[in-house]
Amino acid sequence: MPSLKDKEWRAFLIGNIFDVKTGGLVDHKNLRNGKIPRISAKDQNNGIAGFYAPISASSYREFQNFISVSFLGSVFYHPYTASLDMKIHALKPKGNDLNKHTARFVAMLISKTVVKFSYGNQLSSTDLPKQKIILPITSDGEPDWIFMEDYIRQCEQHQINAYVAHTQKILAETGDYVNVLPLKEKTWKPFLLSSIFILETGKGKGLNHLVQVSDGISYLGATNRNNGVLCYVKPEPKLVQQGNGIAFIRNGEGSIGYSVYKTEPFIASSDLTIGYSDKLNRYTGLFITTVADTVRGKYNFNYKRSEKRLSKEFLNLPINETGEPDWEYMEQYTKMTFRQKLMKYLEYKELSIAEPKMSKR
Numbered sequence: 001m002p003s004l005k006d007k008e009w010r011a012f013l014i015g016n017i018f019d020v021k022t023g024g025l026v027d028h029k030n031l032r033n034g035k036i037p038r039i040s041a042k043d044q045n046n047g048i049a050g051f052y053a054p055i056s057a058s059s060y061r062e063f064q065n066f067i068s069v070s071f072l073g074s075v076f077y078h079p080y081t082a083s084l085d086m087k088i089h090a091l092k093p094k095g096n097d098l099n100k101h102t103a104r105f106v107a108m109l110i111s112k113t114v115v116k117f118s119y120g121n122q123l124s125s126t127d128l129p130k131q132k133i134i135l136p137i138t139s140d141g142e143p144d145w146i147f148m149e150d151y152i153r154q155c156e157q158h159q160i161n162a163y164v165a166h167t168q169k170i171l172a173e174t175g176d177y178v179n180v181l182p183l184k185e186k187t188w189k190p191f192l193l194s195s196i197f198i199l200e201t202g203k204g205k206g207l208n209h210l211v212q213v214s215d216g217i218s219y220l221g222a223t224n225r226n227n228g229v230l231c232y233v234k235p236e237p238k239l240v241q242q243g244n245g246i247a248f249i250r251n252g253e254g255s256i257g258y259s260v261y262k263t264e265p266f267i268a269s270s271d272l273t274i275g276y277s278d279k280l281n282r283y284t285g286l287f288i289t290t291v292a293d294t295v296r297g298k299y300n301f302n303y304k305r306s307e308k309r310l311s312k313e314f315l316n317l318p319i320n321e322t323g324e325p326d327w328e329y330m331e332q333y334t335k336m337t338f339r340q341k342l343m344k345y346l347e348y349k350e351l352s353i354a355e356p357k358m359s360k361r
Contacts, residue, residue, distance in 0.1 A: 002147060002150055002151045002154065004136075004151070007136040007137075007144070007147060008136065008137055009134050009135060009136055009137065010134065010135065010137045010141060011132045011133070011134050012132065012133055012134075012135055012143065013129065013130060013131070013132060014091070014110070014113075014128060014129050014130075014131050014132070014133055015128070015129025015130065016129075017093060017094060017133075017135075017143055018067075018091040018092060018093055018094065018129075019091070019092045019093075019094055020089055020090070020091060020125065020128055020129050021061070021063065021084075021089065021090040021092075022061075022084070022086075022087070022088070022089050022090070022125040023039070023061050023083070023084025023085050023086055023087070023088040023089075023090070024057075024058070024059030024060060024061050024084070024085075024086055025059055025085070025086040026055065026057060026059055026060055026083075026085070030055055030057065031050075031052040031053075031055070032052060032053045032055075033050075033051065033052060033053065034051055034052045034053030034054070035051055035053070036051060036052055036053065036054060036062065036081060036082065036083055037050075037051055037078075037080065037082045037083075038050055038051070038052050038082065038083045038084075038085060039068050039076070039078065039082050039083070039084050039085060039088050040070075040085040040088065041070040041071060041072050041074060041085070041087060041088065042070075042074065043072075043074050046076045046078065047068055047070065047074055047076045047088070048082075049085065052083070054083070059086075060083060061083060061084055062081055062082065062083050062084075063078075063081070063082060063084065063090040063092070064078075064079075064080065064081040064082075065078070065079050065080075065092070065097060065098050066078055066090040066091060066092045066098070067090070067091040067092075067098070067103055067106065067107050067110065068082075068084065068088055068089065068090060068091075069088070069089045069091060069110060069114060069123065069128060070087065070088050070089075070123070071087035071088070071089075071117070071122040071123045071124065072117060072118060072119065072122070072123070073111070073114040073115055073116070073117040073118065073123060075107050075110050075111040075114065076107070077098070077100065077103035077104065077107050079098075079099075079100060079103075087122070089123075089125060089128050091110070093106075093143075093145070096145055099149065100152075101148070101149040101152035101153050101156075102145055102148045102149045102152070104152050105148040105149075105151060105152050106133075106135070106148065109133050109134065109135065110133060113131050113132065113133050114128075114131060135148075136148060164346065167342050167345060167346055168346075170338075170342060171339060171342055171343075174335050174338050174339055174342075175335070177332050177335035177336045177339060178332045178336075179332075179336060180329055180332045180333050180336060181329075183318070183333070186318040186326075186329065187318065187319055188316050188317060188318050188319065189316070189317065189319045189323065190314040190315065190316050190317075191314060191315050191316075191317055191325060192311075192312065192313075192314060193275070193292075193310065193311060193312075193313040193314065193315055194311040194312070196275075196277060196315065196325065197246070197275030197276060197277050198275070198276045198277070199273050199274070199275055199276075199307070199310070199311060200241065200245075200273065200274045200275075200276065201270060201272075201273050201274075201307065202220070202241070202247075202267075202268030202269050202270045202271065202272040202273065202274065203238070203239045203240075203241060203267065203268065203270070204219065204220075204221075204239055204267045204268055204269040204270060205239075205270070206269070207219065207230070207231070207233070210233040210234065210236065210239075210267070211233060211234040212231050212232065212233050212234075213232060213233065213234050214232060215232065216232040216233045216234050216235065217232060217233060217234075217235045217240065217264075217265060217266060217267060218232060218262070218264065218266040218267070219231050219232065219233045219266070219267050219268075219269075220247055220260070220262070220266050220267070220268040220269065220272055221252070221268075221269045221271065221272075222249055222250075222251045222252025222255050222256075222269065222271040222272070223249075223252060223255050224249065224254070224255045224258035224260070227260050227262070228247055228249070228260035228262070228272075233267060235267070236267065239267045240265050240266070240267055241265065241266060241267065241268055241274055242265055242276075243262050243263050243264040243265045243266065244262075244263060244276070244280050244281070244285070245261075245262060245274045245275060245276045245280065245285075246259050246260070246261050246262075246274065246275040246280070246285055246288055246289055246292070247259060247260050247261075247262060247266075247268055247272045247273070247274050247275075248272065248273045248274070248275060248292065248305075248310055249271065249272055249305075250271055250272065250273060250304070250305040250306065250307070250310060251271035251304070251305070252271060256296065256299040256300065256304075256305050257293065257295050257296025257297065257298065257299045257305060258293055258296055259288075259289045259292045259293060260289060261280075261282070261285030261286055261288070261289050263282055263285075273307055273310055279325070279327045281331065283330070283331040283332075283334035283335055283338070284327050284330045284331050284334070286334050287330040287331075287333065287334045288315070288317075288330070291315055291316060291317065292313075292315060294316075295313060317330070318330065
């Protein structure tokens with residue numbers, strides 16, 4: 001992989017290497033739903049505020065294959081045609097065409113340059129061209145677009161190789177599976193949650209009583225993000241709960257009603273109740289959490305998911321010939337779905353279209 005440290009770099013004014021254009025103000029009532037994304041000063045979704053049809057107005061401006069920079073400092077790459085709202089700037093290299101690799105490299109550096117701008121210090125169309133950006137250069141002292149492209153290409157390939165290796169490892173761990181009936185062809189039956197699991201309340205008393213460390217044990221809290229992990233803490237033996245359990249979240253705005261399966265030991269806050277069963281494993285656990293999450297709409301801050309209410313919840317599960325939960329079916333169905341999805345991901349990587357090298361206009 002090309003080395004950034006071994007490359008010579010130089011500062012450039014943005015206005016010297018990019019054509020800088022700016023969007024215009026269009027009354028929202030004049031916009032009609034369509035297929036052209038409109039870029040606004042948003043930090044998410046690539047700055048896209050909506051999709052609209054082109055209009056005939058002097059203030060309506062479209063650009064293609066450009067980097068957008070908002071007056072607040074948000075930076076995104078747009079290979080497609082898009083219209084720009086007021087105070088959104090469009091950057092296109094002079095004498096060159098961007099591709100996703102050079103755009104990624106440059107956009108990252110531009111974002112570091114304009115991070116200082118905000119509502120109180122807005123980035124105007126006269127300020128942007130005067131901002132400096134440091135770029136790798138050729139022997140002639142010009143921006144080395146080929147180096148930038150090759151560097152990002154090799155970074156992406158490295159990530160793809162790591163992803164493929166990780167995916168193949170998971171496939172090997174999953175092992176063989178048996179093709180089973182689709183969900184809709186299986187007979188289902190409600191079961192009282194407390195009849196399936198041994199329930200145990202989280203033992204954690206808050207993070208103030210624990211030491212956070214990067215290489216510690218998972219601390220689970222009232223969040224459905226990051227598989228329930230709030231942070232990592234130094235293990236406290238009296239608080240550690242065994243893995244291979246389902247953590248049912250009983251509190252937290254937007255998280256009440258969710259559940260997460262954990263394979264490894266952890267410490268959980270008292271906002272969680274852990275369900276254990278000798279029938280649980282990684283695959284049945286994931287199946288159960290998907291089913292269990294369907295109850296999340298019934299709870300809120302005015303209707304708490306208390307331990308008593310949790311124990312009286314019902315889970316609708318596929319059953320076997322004796323009318324009991326069909327754990328074998330749940331495991332095989334999850335394995336089958338796992339492998340099918342992972343194989344599609346691998347096929348997608350193999351069939352991804354190679355992008356042409358950057359060319360001069």
